[in-house]
Amino acid sequence: MEYVALQLFNGLVNGAFYALLSLGLAVIFGVLRVVNFAHGALYMLGAFAAYLLLQDFGVGFWVALIVAPIGIGIAGMVLERLLIRRLYGLDPLYNFLLTFGLTLMIQDGVRLRYGLQGQPYPAPAELAGSVSAGLVAYPTYRLFVIAFSIVVCVAVWYVIERTRLGMIVRAATERPELTRALGINVDRWVTPVFGFGVALAALGGVLAAPMRNVSPLMGSELIIFAFAVVVIGGMGSIAGAVVAGFLVGVLASLAAIFNPALENVIAFALMAVVLLVRPAGLFGSLEARS
Amino acid sequence: MPRTSGKPTPSPALEVDGLSARYGEAQALREVTLHVAQGELVTLVGRNGAGKTTLLRCVMGLHRESSGSIRLNGREISGLAAHERARAGLGYVPDDRGIFATLAVEENLTLPPIVANTRWPLARIYETFPVLRERRAHAGTKLSGGEQQMLSIARALRTGAGVLLLDEPTEGLAPVLVQRVAAMLQEAKREGTTVLLVEQNLRFATTVADRHYLLAQGQIVEALANQEVIARESELLRHLGV
Numbered sequence: 001m002e003y004v005a006l007q008l009f010n011g012l013v014n015g016a017f018y019a020l021l022s023l024g025l026a027v028i029f030g031v032l033r034v035v036n037f038a039h040g041a042l043y044m045l046g047a048f049a050a051y052l053l054l055q056d057f058g059v060g061f062w063v064a065l066i067v068a069p070i071g072i073g074i075a076g077m078v079l080e081r082l083l084i085r086r087l088y089g090l091d092p093l094y095n096f097l098l099t100f101g102l103t104l105m106i107q108d109g110v111r112l113r114y115g116l117q118g119q120p121y122p123a124p125a126e127l128a129g130s131v132s133a134g135l136v137a138y139p140t141y142r143l144f145v146i147a148f149s150i151v152v153c154v155a156v157w158y159v160i161e162r163t164r165l166g167m168i169v170r171a172a173t174e175r176p177e178l179t180r181a182l183g184i185n186v187d188r189w190v191t192p193v194f195g196f197g198v199a200l201a202a203l204g205g206v207l208a209a210p211m212r213n214v215s216p217l218m219g220s221e222l223i224i225f226a227f228a229v230v231v232i233g234g235m236g237s238i239a240g241a242v243v244a245g246f247l248v249g250v251l252a253s254l255a256a257i258f259n260p261a262l263e264n265v266i267a268f269a270l271m272a273v274v275l276l277v278r279p280a281g282l283f284g285s286l287e288a289r290s
Numbered sequence: 291m292p293r294t295s296g297k298p299t300p301s302p303a304l305e306v307d308g309l310s311a312r313y314g315e316a317q318a319l320r321e322v323t324l325h326v327a328q329g330e331l332v333t334l335v336g337r338n339g340a341g342k343t344t345l346l347r348c349v350m351g352l353h354r355e356s357s358g359s360i361r362l363n364g365r366e367i368s369g370l371a372a373h374e375r376a377r378a379g380l381g382y383v384p385d386d387r388g389i390f391a392t393l394a395v396e397e398n399l400t401l402p403p404i405v406a407n408t409r410w411p412l413a414r415i416y417e418t419f420p421v422l423r424e425r426r427a428h429a430g431t432k433l434s435g436g437e438q439q440m441l442s443i444a445r446a447l448r449t450g451a452g453v454l455l456l457d458e459p460t461e462g463l464a465p466v467l468v469q470r471v472a473a474m475l476q477e478a479k480r481e482g483t484t485v486l487l488v489e490q491n492l493r494f495a496t497t498v499a500d501r502h503y504l505l506a507q508g509q510i511v512e513a514l515a516n517q518e519v520i521a522r523e524s525e526l527l528r529h530l531g532v
């Protein structure tokens with residue numbers, strides 16, 4: 001029973017990262033129609049930024065949690081302006097090649113300088129130790145990760161569902177051309193939306209730094225799961241990405257109780273089932289595809 | 291653009307000159323020239339595939355493979371992006387009504403920015419269509435087809451656009467709703483709005499319009515006064531294949 005509770009928490013922690021990454025992917029895909037394969041590398045950059053801020057400038061976790069996503073979000077906007085923008089309207093394959101190439105360059109760039117070995121990053125002192133959560137004692141920092149990412153997801157949901165900016169994002173996601181014909185300058189929002197999605201990935205990276213070794217390849221496995229989550233939730237669906245993220249995290253951890261090998265399989269099994277039963281994804285049918 | 295009142299109008303509200311459009315190899319519009327005067331309501335009739343929707347999409351800036359001149363109140367707009375044309379005073383009601391499923395009814399109404407003094411603020415729209423007020427928090431596509439059509443037209447009126455482009459607004463509507471659309475268009479016309487209306491329903495066209503253009507295979511083949519359409523109704527109906 002304790003093990004089940006423990007795995008439930010572990011699942012929520014994993015789900016938190018899936019949700020943050022797929023949320024960014026979903027927002028970017030919705031507005032730009034770009035599948036950003038570099039998302040995992042940008043997540044890794046978030047973790048590295050936190051690490052470097054601490055090593056080279058003595059800047060701690062809390063500041064990094066704000067500064068790193070903003071900085072990497074801005075870098076993402078530059079990337080969109082310089083490279084990704086040139087491929088709109090072309091075969092999506094080109095964007096796959098570009099963002100995949102960027103992934104390799106970012107990963108190898110970091111590897112050249114810091115090697116493959118993971119760097120440790122301390123959890124903030126305020127969140128050291130563990131607290132008793134129901135049946136089990138669970139690391140305080142991990143509980144913080146769960147709570148914080150839920151807050152971020154809810155905040156993003158609020159902006160998307162309840163503000164004029166969010167309304168424009170939803171309209172442009174559903175029918176970009178009609179949105180333009182109604183007087184909205186959709187292109188103006190493309191760069192900020194990409195930067196925002198990238199910032200969410202970097203935020204995930206900073207959150208991951210104290211839990212996982214900071215290493216050049218830390219994003220490459222996670223991103224595969226994030227893509228499965230996006231497909232399960234429905235391409236471009238905001239609520240779908242968040243719900244599917246936590247769902248996959250929890251189901252995978254609970255499945256591991258029966259057989260540890262199941263943990264990595266469950267996301268893809270779920271994806272296959274969803275594609276067969278509801279090809280548009282769990283939340284996809286609500287949104288017309290163009 | 292200031293409205294010219296009293297004095298003779300120097301240029302029509304909408305002028306299309308030598309407009310051609312293609313889909314790859316297929317030519318959809320051939321040197322189309324037409325105009326709609328300030329405050330006029332003109333219909334564009336033609337059988338399926340004649341190019342009516344393509345024409346409206348070209349005017350709106352939604353079709354890239356096109357050439358020719360489009361002037362709005364004398365200003366050349368063919369170089370403008372779609373959103374700039376909307377802001378210059380073009381309102382668009384697409385053939386599929388263009389209601390967003392991910393936007394609530396009220397969001398569907400308020401998505402387009404107001405571009406000029408509007409006679410149709412939200413309050414008046416809700417007064418005219420109480421059902422839109424009742425359902426304002428529901429998803430736009432939860433409305434019935436007729437209600438969605440009212441929503442789409444109301445959305446265009448709310449922006450204060452001086453020229454409305456409507457693509458078959460009566461298609462698939464029950465007669466009582468067709469009458470409501472007619473009443474709405476007549477009201478808009480009284481208020482000085484210019485309308486270019488794509489319409490298959492000749493009866494409806496003659497009740498609301500001042501004049502008509504007949505489009506066939508991407509070309510304007512006739513410009514018709516209202517009386518002519520009424521007199522030649524059966525011949526025209528045969529042409530339209532209705």
Ligand SMILES: Nc1ncnc2c1ncn2[C@@H]1O[C@H](COP(=O)(O)OP(=O)(O)OP(=O)(O)O)[C@@H](O)[C@H]1O
Binds near residue numbers: 339340385
């Ligand atoms: N996306 C497209 N690709 C290729 N050809 C198209 C496309 N859309 C329309 N066409 C062709 O262009 C021509 C004009 O089509 P359009 O939709 O403008 O006609 P329409 O007059 O609006 O017809 P309807 O009364 O059926 O709405 C038709 O021959 C049609 O087959």
Ligand SMILES: [Mg+2]
Binds near residue numbers: 342343344385457
């Ligand atoms: Mg049509």
